[in-house]
Amino acid sequence: MSALRSGSLSRLLPPIAAFVLIVGLWQLIVSQAGIPAYLLPKPSDIVEAVGSNWRSLLGSVYTTTLETILGFLFSVIGGVLGAILLASSKMIERSIYPYAIILQTIPIVAVAPIIVIWFDAGLRSIVIIAFLIGFCPMLSNTLIGLNSTDQNLKNLFHLYNASKWQTMWKLRIPAALPYIVGGLKISCSLCVIGAIVGEYVAGVGGGQGGLGYAITYAAMRIQTPYLFACGLMASLLGIAFYQLVSFLSRKLLGSWHESELRTDID
């Protein structure tokens, strides 16, 4: 146990040391060179900005989190259901999938204003924009998973007279789980980006606006330290969300799939 702890400590130490060193250097150089805070704030300026605005910062984090989660949930539900629909008939897949690919290549920033025109500024539009970004990888990953079922297993199901739905539920969907989980991991990071981009375009998404809104606002008023604080929060949110989804994925996959098995277990 203590060996394990010292092992993880020795793995954690170098990045922590690097972090302290870089932040220290940053503080030192900026204050020595006398660079003004609105150009490049010192780490201490950023901490101060967080301290004096923590209420609105937390509010923004909350709003963006809400938008991200909603967009992500819709992406997952839409992507998985859509892929099951496409995979259940070659005809449907052949006629619709090309458009799904095209949808994926449209830059979201180009579509966002239209979304705002159709659905008004605010939470609804932001969630839709996050959904549009997260949906495509969910759909294509799930579809690839559903279509890459082992041929022998498919033969086996055929031989034992499995219906189309039995094959889907008992074979294709469980076999696609690792692909679906891959999709979840891509999609969750994209949804954070989607929510922030959505806020750039669609403004206040409830409460007093999310991180994206706070960033545009702070940029306009050249509150650079607060801008940095918001950016920092956005990355932390992205990381936290990714970790959460990874954790849930591991639970979802349970114990059977190799990719989720740690190599040191035997």
Next chain:
Amino acid sequence: MEVLGLKKVSKTYRNGTVAVQEADLRIHEGQFVSFVGPSGCGKSTIFRMSAGLSSPTSGEIEILGGTPEQARRSNSISCVFQEATLLPWVSVRDNIALPLQLRKQPRKQQLEEAERVLQLVGLQDYAKALPRELSGGMKMRVSIARALVAKPRILFMDEPFGALDEITRQTLQEELLTIWQQTERMTILFVTHNAFEAVYLSNRIMVMTPRPGRISAEIPIDIPYPRGERFREHPDFSRYVSLVNESLRH
């Protein structure tokens, strides 16, 4: 009673490979028939067509008095593939119960039947294990148990022991014969590269020639069952093996 008949069956794959050409074959109920032949001579192709997993380009296949499709619909055929082909996410017991589950039999009955065949293959202690916790030989046993739980009248086995070591292979051969003898009138069709295996197991051997695949010789093995491990050392055994090897060379 004839359970499988092939009349001038040919198969040409879409890329132009003639895998089987005018194969004729009649197999009677309760036999243990092995197919031997060099790699690529069309053994698996004949099996897949007979089990209804692909259709012949020309010729006729009659199985249990009907088409392969009808035989499948009436749950009369089972297959064991070269790989164990198990669902990695469910337990050994649920893997075995799969054919019954797909037929929507009551759960209780599924479990009872699964328990019965688990005992047949000697895996009763591993009912709750996942496939990845088993060795190759045990996985193959699960695969055989799953084929047996469906109570097939014809069991197709396509090189089921190909990936196993010699000792495990011989143990499983022995077990397979015991199970076959306990199951009344089940016909087994068995593909193998291995002349020793074919002679030990079957009462009829079909020798196939490479492309285009044809059945070139038929060797009856007139040794009564149970044959026992001693049979492997019997002079008759080596005589049969050399007979098979000779036919393979022609």
